[in-house]
Amino acid sequence: DIQMTQSPSTLSASVGDRVTITCRASQSISSRLAWYQQKPGKAPKLLISEASSLESGVPSRFSGSGSGTEFTLAIISLQPDDLASYYCHQYNSYPYTFGQGTKLEIK
Amino acid sequence: QVQLVQSGAEVKKPGASVKVSCQTSGYTFTTSHIHWVRQAPGQGLEWMGIINPGGGSTEYSQRFQGRLTMTRETSTSTVYMELSGLSSEDTALYYCARSPIQLWSRNPFDYWGQGTLVTVSS
Numbered sequence: 001d002i003q004m005t006q007s008p009s010t011l012s013a014s015v016g017d018r019v020t021i022t023c024r025a026s027q028s029i030s031s032r033l034a035w036y037q038q039k040p041g042k043a044p045k046l047l048i049s050e051a052s053s054l055e056s057g058v059p060s061r062f063s064g065s066g067s068g069t070e071f072t073l074a075i076i077s078l079q080p081d082d083l084a085s086y087y088c089h090q091y092n093s094y095p096y097t098f099g100q101g102t103k104l105e106i107k
Numbered sequence: 108q109v110q111l112v113q114s115g116a117e118v119k120k121p122g123a124s125v126k127v128s129c130q131t132s133g134y135t136f137t138t139s140h141i142h143w144v145r146q147a148p149g150q151g152l153e154w155m156g157i158i159n160p161g162g163g164s165t166e167y168s169q170r171f172q173g174r175l176t177m178t179r180e181t182s183t184s185t186v187y188m189e190l191s192g193l194s195s196e197d198t199a200l201y202y203c204a205r206s207p208i209q210l211w212s213r214n215p216f217d218y219w220g221q222g223t224l225v226t227v228s229s
Binding site: 032034036046055087089091094095096097100101 | 166
């Protein structure tokens with residue numbers, strides 16, 4: 001199975017800050033990496049697919065980068081609405097796997 | 108609009124089975140795979156398996172082999188997930204999610220159900 005190691009597990013930042021979350025795959029997954037945002041009590045929402053492709057309707061302050069085994073989610077100019085948990089997800093091979101998640105707190 | 112609507116919460120005793128439904132609408136049923144993902148309380152996401160609604164073929168995580176069955180009913184555009192031999196460790200929120208089918212490619216999960224809470228308790 002492909003292990004996805006995500007860091008940090010928690011992140012505290014202020015409105016307007018730039019934050020980054022990293023995800024490392026135990027083997028190459030090409031660009032088949034997605035990022036999801038999950039707000040409390042809600043289903044995950046797809047933010048980014050193919051490592052860097054922003055989904056329709058997702059604010060441009062979100063961006064993704066990377067390929068192979070190293071990936072990054074960046075949020076510039078953090079907003080209060082960004083309070084959530086974030087998960088990376090590899091869909092290159094079965095069993096699909098997720099990172100452990102990053103809980104983003106707004107100071 | 109695309110919708111995945113799941114059945115309601117369940118409470119089961121250890122050793123029992125649970126069957127959760129996921130009724131889809133707003134798109135052609137056979138053009139997207141349906142996956143099941145679960146989330147234990149306060150924990151992360153765990154992929155359980157996939158069903159191709161067209162032919163009914165499935166792929167399950169080894170963690171659930173022998174306990175998990177996914178089926179579909181094309182007349183109602185509904186997918187079912189049945190998990191047997193329940194233990195307290197299966198207490199979780201269970202989600203269905205779709206990924207559009209593309210030849211020679213794979214896709215992440217663009218629409219999700221609202222989740223079904225399964226509680227296993229004696």
